[in-house]
Amino acid sequence: MKAKIYVTLKQSVLDPQGKTVQRALEQMNYKNVDSVRIGRFLEVELACNDEAAAAAQIEEMSKKLFVNPNIEQFRYELEK
Amino acid sequence: MKAKIYVTLKQSVLDPQGKTVQRALEQMNYKNVDSVRIGRFLEVELACNDEAAAAAQIEEMSKKLFVNPNIEQFRYELEK
Numbered sequence: 001m002k003a004k005i006y007v008t009l010k011q012s013v014l015d016p017q018g019k020t021v022q023r024a025l026e027q028m029n030y031k032n033v034d035s036v037r038i039g040r041f042l043e044v045e046l047a048c049n050d051e052a053a054a055a056a057q058i059e060e061m062s063k064k065l066f067v068n069p070n071i072e073q074f075r076y077e078l079e080k
Numbered sequence: 081m082k083a084k085i086y087v088t089l090k091q092s093v094l095d096p097q098g099k100t101v102q103r104a105l106e107q108m109n110y111k112n113v114d115s116v117r118i119g120r121f122l123e124v125e126l127a128c129n130d131e132a133a134a135a136a137q138i139e140e141m142s143k144k145l146f147v148n149p150n151i152e153q154f155r156y157e158l159e160k
Contacts (some may be wrong), residue, residue: 004151005111006121007121008121008123016124021122021145021146024125024145025120025145028141028144028145030137030141032126032127032128032137033123033125033126033127034126034127035123035124035125036109036122036123037122037123038120038121038122038125039120039122039123040118040119040120041086041087041116041119041120041121042087042101042116042117042118043086043116043118043119044084044113044115044116045110045113045114045115045116046113046114047112047113047114048112052115057110057112061105061108061110064108065101065104065105065108066101070141074106075147
């Protein structure tokens with residue numbers, strides 16, 4: 001089973017990396033960019049056929065290793 | 081208009097960061113993880129109401145700034 005996990009900064013947290021990219025775009029003459037926020041995208045292959053078990057494991061691994069819950073949030077999708 | 085851009089390493093390119101995370105998971109007793117690959121996820125807000133123009137701009141910005149076409153690939157979604 002394959003999981004796609006999206007980790008993003010919480011809306012209330014400043015994203016200096018995104019701001020830098022936005023400024024770079026302005027200097028490249030893209031003047032209509034209102035905001036850029038940058039997150040992580042993980043693809044995890046699990047040897048597990050049970051969807052509920054896979055979902056539980058992905059949540060657990062995300063909370064323990066992938067995500068900093070103080071400043072980040074995550075969501076995920078499972079694919080067969 | 082909001083764009084979500086997913087940047088991932090091409091399948092043929094090794095992902096040492098993903099390997100490191102996979103090894104960390106093994107040490108945490110998750111033995112069923114076959115692969116981990118890590119990419120970037122960008123959320124870009126454009127002041128642009130025309131979907132075709134927004135798509136063209138996102139493609140152009142991705143190729144010029146967000147993506148290294150030698151080793152990475154990208155896909156994106158547009159939302160109103």
